[in-house]
Amino acid sequence: MKTAMHRILFPRWPLFLLALYLAALPARSVHAHAVVTAHTLQEQPVKPGQPTAVALFFNSTIEFSLSKVQLVSGNDVHHTVPIKAGKKRGELLIELPALEAGNYALKYKVFAADGHLTEDVLRFRVAP
Amino acid sequence: MQDIQGIANFLDDLMGGLQLIAYCIAIGSVLWTLRVLRPASSDAPPSVHSIALRLLVRSAWALAITQLVEIVMKGIVIAATLDELPLAYAGTVQFIAGTVRILLAIALGAAAGRVARNPRDANAWKTLYGMSVALIVCGAWLVHAVGRFEYRELLMSITVLHQLAAAVWFGGVAQLVLLWRLSQRDPAAWVFWPQAVARFSILGIWSVAGLLLSGSVLAWVYVGAWDGLVGTGYGSLVITKVILLAVALGLAWLNFRSGKAWKERGDTRDVTTKTPFFIEAESFVLISILFVAATLSSQPPAVDIPNLTATPVEVAQMFMPRIPEMESPSHAELMAGEIGRIAIVNKVPSVAGAQWSNFNHNTAGIFLTTMGILAMLSYSRRFPWAKYWPAGFVGLAIFLFFRSDAETWPMGPMGFWESTFGNGEVLQHRMATFLALGLGVMEVKTRARENLHQRLIYLFPMLCAFGGILLLTHAHSEFELKTEFLIQSTHTVMGLLAVLMATGRWLELRLASPVGRTCGFLSICMMTVIGLNLLFYYEPVW
Numbered sequence: 001m002k003t004a005m006h007r008i009l010f011p012r013w014p015l016f017l018l019a020l021y022l023a024a025l026p027a028r029s030v031h032a033h034a035v036v037t038a039h040t041l042q043e044q045p046v047k048p049g050q051p052t053a054v055a056l057f058f059n060s061t062i063e064f065s066l067s068k069v070q071l072v073s074g075n076d077v078h079h080t081v082p083i084k085a086g087k088k089r090g091e092l093l094i095e096l097p098a099l100e101a102g103n104y105a106l107k108y109k110v111f112a113a114d115g116h117l118t119e120d121v122l123r124f125r126v127a128p
Numbered sequence: 129m130q131d132i133q134g135i136a137n138f139l140d141d142l143m144g145g146l147q148l149i150a151y152c153i154a155i156g157s158v159l160w161t162l163r164v165l166r167p168a169s170s171d172a173p174p175s176v177h178s179i180a181l182r183l184l185v186r187s188a189w190a191l192a193i194t195q196l197v198e199i200v201m202k203g204i205v206i207a208a209t210l211d212e213l214p215l216a217y218a219g220t221v222q223f224i225a226g227t228v229r230i231l232l233a234i235a236l237g238a239a240a241g242r243v244a245r246n247p248r249d250a251n252a253w254k255t256l257y258g259m260s261v262a263l264i265v266c267g268a269w270l271v272h273a274v275g276r277f278e279y280r281e282l283l284m285s286i287t288v289l290h291q292l293a294a295a296v297w298f299g300g301v302a303q304l305v306l307l308w309r310l311s312q313r314d315p316a317a318w319v320f321w322p323q324a325v326a327r328f329s330i331l332g333i334w335s336v337a338g339l340l341l342s343g344s345v346l347a348w349v350y351v352g353a354w355d356g357l358v359g360t361g362y363g364s365l366v367i368t369k370v371i372l373l374a375v376a377l378g379l380a381w382l383n384f385r386s387g388k389a390w391k392e393r394g395d396t397r398d399v400t401t402k403t404p405f406f407i408e409a410e411s412f413v414l415i416s417i418l419f420v421a422a423t424l425s426s427q428p429p430a431v432d433i434p435n436l437t438a439t440p441v442e443v444a445q446m447f448m449p450r451i452p453e454m455e456s457p458s459h460a461e462l463m464a465g466e467i468g469r470i471a472i473v474n475k476v477p478s479v480a481g482a483q484w485s486n487f488n489h490n491t492a493g494i495f496l497t498t499m500g501i502l503a504m505l506s507y508s509r510r511f512p513w514a515k516y517w518p519a520g521f522v523g524l525a526i527f528l529f530f531r532s533d534a535e536t537w538p539m540g541p542m543g544f545w546e547s548t549f550g551n552g553e554v555l556q557h558r559m560a561t562f563l564a565l566g567l568g569v570m571e572v573k574t575r576a577r578e579n580l581h582q583r584l585i586y587l588f589p590m591l592c593a594f595g596g597i598l599l600l601t602h603a604h605s606e607f608e609l610k611t612e613f614l615i616q617s618t619h620t621v622m623g624l625l626a627v628l629m630a631t632g633r634w635l636e637l638r639l640a641s642p643v644g645r646t647c648g649f650l651s652i653c654m655m656t657v658i659g660l661n662l663l664f665y666y667e668p669v670w
Contacts, residue, residue: 033272035428035436035609059432060275065216066206072472089277105473109209113275115222116426117205121472 034060034112041124048101048126056106056122058090061113069094072105072121081106101128143201144422145601147194148291149415151267153187154236155292156299158260164300164327167247171323173316174247179306181244188237192230199226225269232263264292272425283349286342293338294421297380298414300328300335305411308404322399326387332380339373349431356430359438361613361620363430365420368600368624372417375628379410405638409631412589416597416627423601428609436609438617446618449664452490457483459539477669485667488531493663495524500656506575507649515575521568525561532557567591589633596626611668618665622658629654 038057046052064085069092070078086093094106106122161180165172202222207213217223236259242252265288268274273283307324311317347357347366357363383406386398430437457480468476502517533554534540536547547554567588574585600623632651636644 033426033428034275035432037432059277059428060272061277063216063220065214066210066220068209074473076472103473107472111206111220113221114272114425115202115220115226115270116272117202117209123473123475 033114033116034058034062034110034118036120036122039122041122046096046099046104046124046126048128049098051098052096054094054096054106055086056092056094056108057088058092058110058112060090062090062092063111063113064092066111067092067109069106069108071096072107073099074102074104078107099126101126143194143198144425145419145597147191147198148294148418148422149298150187150190150194151263151291152295152298152418153302154184154191154233154299155260155264155295156297157181157184157187157303158236158256158299159296159331160300160303160328162257163331164303164324167253172320173314175310175314176307176317176320176324177247178244179310180303181240183303183306184240185237185244188233188240192233192237195226195230195233199223199230221269221274225266229263229266229270232259232266235259236263264288267291279349283346286345289338290342290346293335293342294418296335297332297339298411298418300331301407301411301414304328304407305404308407322387322390322396325383325399325403326391329380329384329387332384336377336380343369350429352429352431353434355437355439356434358440358443359613360428360430360433360436361616362424362427364613364617364620365424365427365600368620369417369420369424371624372413372420372627375631376410376413376417379406379413382406383410402639402643405635408638409635412593412631412634413627416593416600419597419601433609436613438610438614442614443617446614446666447621447661447664449660450666452493452663453483453486454490455483456487459534462534463540479669482667482669484534486665489662489665489667491527491531492524493659493661493665495520495527496659497656497663498659500652500659503652503655504649507645507652516572518568518571518575521564521571525564525568528557528561528564532561563591585637586634589630589637592626592633593630596623596628596630599623599626614668618661622661625654625658625661629658 035058036056037059040055044052046054062085064083067083069081069083071081072078081097082095084093084095085091092108092110103123103125105124107119108122109117109119111117157180161167161177161184165177165180167177199222203213203217206217236256239252239256239259242249243256246252268284268288271284271287271291273280273287276283304324307317307321311321351357351360351363351366357366382398383403386403389395389397390399461480462478462484465476465478465480468474469478469481499517499520502514502520505511506514506517508514530539533547536542536554537544540547542554548558549555570584571588574588599619629651632647632654636648636651638644639647
């Protein structure tokens with residue numbers, strides 16, 4: 001009886017434990033094949049009280065219609081901002097609204113042509 | 129929604145590796161039938177043809193399914209990001225090339241099925257080869273070179289050749305594993321076994337040459353400089369791949385030697401007593417390489433991030449011996465620092481967070497190093513009690529239970545049941561803890577040679593390899609690319625060592641002494657080095 005039970009149960013044990021292990025894997029994963037190699041925030045800083053266009057340059061072709069950029073302000077409040085393709089390859093144009101002086105960040109999620117999703121943050125300051 | 133995205137991302141990762149494995153087995157199996165079984169000659173028994181084609185059919189289906197899951201997962205990730213799934217997704221290169229690959233994989237599986245039913249059907253063979261070529265070419269639009277601006281077409285072509293070479297090697301190894309199992313119950317397959325090993329060795333040499341040549345070009349273009357090789361996630365994975373490749377090549381060389389001995393002198397000793405198990409171990413290593421390769425495609429190439437590259441000195445500092453952190457900040461101190469650490473705009477690095485993590489890693493290092501030393505002693509007859517060293521996993525599990533989730537019971541305000549079933553990450557930690565506990569108990573029984581089910585003794589090396597692969601493939605960078613890489617560099621080394629540890633333990637279980645025992649001892653040495661790595665672990669403040 002015990003042998004029969006073993007035959008039934010034991011061959012399934014490894015699979016069960018492997019399945020359990022798979023389920024236990026941490027789900028943290030952020031792809032980052034595409035990265036920003038340059039941006040205009042340093043050369044042309046955002047001035048307070050006026051809308052600004054910011055350009056990000058990626059190392060890879062980007063699917064713009066499947067990408068999203070959020071402006072994050074002081075208390076980590078997120079606002080989605082409009083984006084469009086720039087003239088150069090891999091150039092993403094972001095239209096920022098008029099901002100008050102303070103610390104901000106651009107949080108972007110872009111879908112690259114190779115199928116990988118990149119998520120990253122670019123912090124900047126609007127000087128008074 | 130964030131949880132769905134996390135799971136979808138993880139499945140996307142996993143599918144990348146599984147897809148590469150399925151692709152390699154499918155394409156490698158086609159070349160196996162062509163060059164090793166040689167349908168035109170009749171020296172390979174029908175049963176061998178039959179299992180080879182069955183594996184080909186299954187891997188083709190697996191390729192179609194994993195590709196489909198990947199397309200769906202990417203769709204879920206995009207929908208979670210944009211709060212909708214735009215139709216534009218169907219127009220992306222990935223969607224189109226992925227769909228074509230699914231159709232071609234199904235066609236390949238169907239063609240292989242036709243060949244299996246009627247091996248003399250010349251048209252079925254032609255279809256099989258035609259579909260294979262189409263599948264290989266289609267892969268060019270699914271590699272990361274497709275998004276590059278420079279040398280796009282050239283890099284796509286070289287990557288396809290690299291994948292093809294890997295497919296010949298891994299597909300052949302998978303077929304050899306299957307053939308060995310068949311030979312245990314089929315005398316005709318037993319007779320054919322040495323012939324297959326000898327023939328595959330020649331094919332293997334060509335595939336390794338192709339792999340090294342194409343891999344060198346890709347590494348040259350994507351890494352660019354020595355600093356990038358040492359100081360980026362991409363570069364460190366390339367180094368890992370090279371080390372694993374060297375191990376796989378060493379095992380392949382042993383098999384080549386056995387095949388040669390059989391061919392020249394008719395000596396079947398090694399080819400039947402060692403080669404099958406070396407091939408099993410080789411498959412472990414090759415699977416790890418394929419997962420690393422899949423992860424490489426989601427890393428930013430080192431050549432693109434010169435400003436985010438760590439210096440060799442910074443990387444070396446991560447591995448320097450230092451006094452372990454034996455004092456943990458209080459729970460209140462940790463929680464106070466977390467608010468600033470997770471802020472996006474006004475981010476404040478948390479010293480308490482780094483110290484908490486150091487304490488966790490360093491204490492885990494004490495557990496593993498002690499277990500490693502005891503395990504080494506267990507190889508001497510003078511210390512029979514040392515064989516119970518895996519009991520340390522039970523202690524480690526208890527430690528993990530208390531320390532892995534600071535915000536939950538018994539350390540934090542969240543209750544046990546509320547946190548376990550209300551938070552996906554906590555649930556995963558609890559399950560991992562339970563597994564460590566189970567593994568400890570099971571491995572104690574194995575080492576003590578208690579009456580344990582035969583298959584259960586292989587669970588430990590399998591899970592070690594799996595854990596190693598996990599550490600290697602989760603080398604993704606989050607928001608602080610350089611800091612995250614420095615942290616990941618230690619985990620990448622541990623992942624590599626875990627795969628080698630698994631390989632050693634597997635060989636110990638499969639091979640007779642003294643070779644098996646030596647492999648087992650080396651495996652324990654790897655575990656001790658992992659322990660030391662954890663003991664000296666140091667997390668930069670971020």
